[in-house]
Amino acid sequence: MLTRRQLIAGAAVTVAGAAAVTGALKWRKAYTRKLGPPLKLVPSKTSPLELVATERPTSLPCFKGRSLPMWTFNDGVWPPVIRLKLGERLDVALKNQLPRADESTSIHWHGCRLPNNQDGVPYLVQKPVMPGEDFRYNFMPPDTGTFFFHTHCNTVEQLGRGLQGILIVDGDTTEPYDADVVLFLRDWQVDLDNSNFNSFFTLRGAGRAGTYAPVRSVNGATNPDIALPAGGDCRLRLINGDPTRIMMLSVEDTEAAIVAIDGFAVEPVPLTSWTLGPAMRIDLVIRAPDTGKRAKLIDDSISGRVELANFVGTGTSLARPDFDPAPLHAVRIAEPDLASAARFDFAFDRTDTGQFVATSLDNPVLIGPLCLSSRSFWSINGHSWPDRDHAQLPPPFAVLDRGKSYIFTLKNNSSFSHPIHIHGHTFKLLSSDKQDRPPHHTDTLMLVPGETAEVAFVADNPGEWMFHCHIIEHQETGMMNYFTVA
Numbered sequence: 001m002l003t004r005r006q007l008i009a010g011a012a013v014t015v016a017g018a019a020a021v022t023g024a025l026k027w028r029k030a031y032t033r034k035l036g037p038p039l040k041l042v043p044s045k046t047s048p049l050e051l052v053a054t055e056r057p058t059s060l061p062c063f064k065g066r067s068l069p070m071w072t073f074n075d076g077v078w079p080p081v082i083r084l085k086l087g088e089r090l091d092v093a094l095k096n097q098l099p100r101a102d103e104s105t106s107i108h109w110h111g112c113r114l115p116n117n118q119d120g121v122p123y124l125v126q127k128p129v130m131p132g133e134d135f136r137y138n139f140m141p142p143d144t145g146t147f148f149f150h151t152h153c154n155t156v157e158q159l160g161r162g163l164q165g166i167l168i169v170d171g172d173t174t175e176p177y178d179a180d181v182v183l184f185l186r187d188w189q190v191d192l193d194n195s196n197f198n199s200f201f202t203l204r205g206a207g208r209a210g211t212y213a214p215v216r217s218v219n220g221a222t223n224p225d226i227a228l229p230a231g232g233d234c235r236l237r238l239i240n241g242d243p244t245r246i247m248m249l250s251v252e253d254t255e256a257a258i259v260a261i262d263g264f265a266v267e268p269v270p271l272t273s274w275t276l277g278p279a280m281r282i283d284l285v286i287r288a289p290d291t292g293k294r295a296k297l298i299d300d301s302i303s304g305r306v307e308l309a310n311f312v313g314t315g316t317s318l319a320r321p322d323f324d325p326a327p328l329h330a331v332r333i334a335e336p337d338l339a340s341a342a343r344f345d346f347a348f349d350r351t352d353t354g355q356f357v358a359t360s361l362d363n364p365v366l367i368g369p370l371c372l373s374s375r376s377f378w379s380i381n382g383h384s385w386p387d388r389d390h391a392q393l394p395p396p397f398a399v400l401d402r403g404k405s406y407i408f409t410l411k412n413n414s415s416f417s418h419p420i421h422i423h424g425h426t427f428k429l430l431s432s433d434k435q436d437r438p439p440h441h442t443d444t445l446m447l448v449p450g451e452t453a454e455v456a457f458v459a460d461n462p463g464e465w466m467f468h469c470h471i472i473e474h475q476e477t478g479m480m481n482y483f484t485v486a
């Protein structure tokens with residue numbers, strides 16, 4: 001029986017028994033070692049931190065000597081890194097000192113299964129933090145792994161200018177790696193000749209794959225050399241912090257395995273190439289090259305092959321046995337009960353306006369008189385988020401029963417890819433009819449054009465939770481909604 005609550009905003013729902021899964025997951029197994037047992041959460045100490053969002057003229061190495069009016073959360077090296085041990089609370093005082101009178105901000109702790117009032121979505125779970133105001137975030141991240149945090153206000157510009165950082169929750173290794181390195185990947189929408197930013201939002205981009213930026217970077221530098229202990233097994237935490245770009249990542253000239261996806265452990269699988277959209281993460285273990293030798297991180301996405309970083313073997317070579325990377329501890333996420341799960345179907349698509357914009361790109365005269373004030377280019381089940389911010393809340397697409405399992409069928413009816421992000425919960429990928437991926441947990445699932453994927457989760461976190469595409473120009477032009485767990 002459907003309850004009335006499950007039918008709120010027109011999302012198609014059926015209560016089904018164990019559903020036929022379309023397209024089983026497969027992946028080449030090449031290693032022998034098993035995941036460690038899930039960890040226990042043991043509360044420990046807290047060290048308070050302060051993040052001050054403000055404009056800081058910054059000269060990242062990739063800006064080639066120019067200083068740009070970045071907006072950042074910290075002084076010193078960008079991006080900021082918050083590093084905790086499992087069981088430690090995150091305790092952050094956010095101060096908004098942004099340079100415009102109405103520039104509110106907030107912090108979303110992307111991928112964390114946190115209490116709803118810590119989730120950082122303005123209007124939905126907290127008041128936007130106005131200039132001159134503070135907000136304290138204080139929660140215990142329940143999962144180890146590689147996460148990141150970012151503004152959830154005027155995101156296309158604030159993220160474009162750099163309001164983001166890295167969150168690492170330690171304690172997941174079953175044995176120490178020889179190195180642990182974070183690689184924060186993003187582009188910059190900059191005009192280096194004029195030492196300023198280009199516009200972060202374009203109709204052309206928003207109606208298509210998003211506005212790609214011209215300057216690539218890894219940890220703020222163009223194609224940097226990263227020293228690794230020669231011959232060692234090194235953990236690389238790759239985070240796509242870009243508002244827009246979908247990368248197709250591979251490692252050349254050495255062996256590489258994926259050990260975690262979106263921070264959540266998987267049995268190690270060989271990396272061939274991996275599609276890493278905005279907000280997605282993978283943890284790799286690579287065998288560092290011998291002394292003085294190099295390996296490369298490559299992006300082979302639509303714009304062609306780009307070398308993103310070099311790994312340089314340094315010091316006396318560690319004589320490690322054949323590559324069989326140490327796995328992490330298994331996830332601590334509740335297993336959904338597929339037999340009793342309720343199903344929701346979601347279709348991700350353009351709106352008619354989006355269709356019109358995409359097809360009239362080379363004829364601005366056509367776009368000129370069109371009323372684009374609502375900028376609804378993208379939709380979920382035919383609904384577009386009503387505004388560019390969250391000030392006017394529509395009803396949730398559904399109220400989910402706390403503790404119950406759900407299967408979402410996610411169908412991409414458009415000709416562009418969409419990394420679909422769920423707040424406060426973590427999907428378990430069940431099936432896909434287009435992409436070959438190992439079974440894994442994810443908070444941001446890439447859907448390629450025409451793809452149908454099935455994911456499942458236990459709605460075990462009460463509150464109002466966003467569900468949106470993480471290409472920010474898609475999110476801000478309609479591909480966003482939320483659900484309630486009660």
Ligand code: C2O
Pocket residue numbers: 108110150152279421423466468470
């Ligand atoms: Cu990282 Cu609502 O997003």
Ligand code: CU
Pocket residue numbers: 417418419469470471474475479
């Ligand atoms: Cu999208």
